[in-house]
Amino acid sequence: MRIITDFHLHSRYSRACSKELTIKNIAKMCERKGIQFVGTSDFTHPAWREEIGRELEPIDGGAFQLKDQSSSTRFLLSTEISCIYKRHGKTRRVHHIILFSHLAGVDHLIASLQARGCNLKSDGRPIIGLDSEELLKHVLEADPMGLLIPAHAWTPWFAVFGSQSGFDSLEECFGEMTKYIPAIETGLSSDPKMNWRLKQLDSIFLVSNSDAHSLDNLGREANVFEMPEPGYQELRRILVERDRTKFIETIEFFPEEGKYHVDGHRVCRFWCEPAQTKKLKGICPKCGKPLVVGVLNRVDRLADRPLDEQPKDATPYRSIVPLAELIGGAMGVGKASKTVKAEMDRILSDGRSEFGVLLDLPESELTRITTPEIVESICRMRAGEIQIRPGYDGEYGVVSLREDEGTKRKEQQASLF
Ligand SMILES: [Zn+2]
Ligand SMILES: [Zn+2]
The missing domain is CATH 1.10.340 (Endonuclease III; domain 1)
Known part of the structure; x- marks a missing residue:
């Protein structure tokens, strides 16, 4: 059965998110969109954790359903955590998607982050001071079946490969824990074709999710798996074992439509392609300040494979x-x-x-x-x-x-x- 999955979204408890993002409304909107398996999002937020427990119940295979069975939508336990920390003398800001197999693990992670002094109450997507490698250790300690996937990996300010506060490789960010990273999320501003240019990504999957802050944006990007039914265990197995036969395709935004595709300066309403940025020596011609380097440019800098070459066994995608x-x-x-x-x-x-x-x-x-x-x-x-x-x-x-x-x-x- 073809299962369309979106596991990075937000609840009404995340900043700048719609008040309509309740569990029941998400379930209903997923039916309209054609999403069978959706992330709960924001599971470390106390009020949202409470709503998850009140509205959802576990079923076989590590999925959750509405207790009142008013919807066919199935849920998996997911959240996003933002880490800000210093590494190699630079301030790093990296966002991570975290998936869990059971609620006891979620509560374990909440307790261990709180014990480290992390504030989980003020935002559904909390900002914490742990580094990415340490966060991954906490995740696996709380739930050995848990997963951590770098979110929108190319966003300039908030991502593992971001031009402003990221790294040049997964190893630089995750150290000895890199082997536990099964995938990165390409984000709205890049598509798989752009990511294929980095050989270091050949051994992992490229996933796509909506990062929706409102009901309407659910599923603007998504993953399509072949599964007997929506289930976290099977989803995890496909990702960890890199089972290409069961990861059918991703559904993508056209990357040019994303917020950080090319280089530019918003206050000056100026944008340009990477070649032009080079000529301008990275400086905005209108105000003389540095341009914000977009995803196209950043991918180009880290790329070690020509544009027209496709890695073997790459997962296909469609743009919508x-x-x-x-x-x-x-x-x-x-x-x-x-x-x-x-x-x-x-x-x-x-x-x-x-x-x-x-x-x-x-x-x-x-x-x-x-x-x-x-x-x-x-x-x-x-x-x-x-x-x-x-x-x-x-x-x-x-x-x-x-x-x-x-x-x-x-x-x-x-x-x-
Ligand atoms: Zn997000
Ligand atoms: Zn400017």
């Missing part, structure tokens, strides 16, 4: 644009508008899910349920025929369909984007 954006673009209205919502509801009736519509539904079937403009948008997305103004220095990229016919619809898109 969220359905609301496609509909908004095709109809010439904002993606959060009532018009888009109404059309979404129409398209996603009769038990159809967003992933089903974006990835699987044949064109003939799409034509039956929605407008020709939306069908065309979906087909162009599937063919990769889109234009993007790339994201930089915390500013999301902007997607539009390829301009060709100069139709009225195109003009509407131009005004939208």
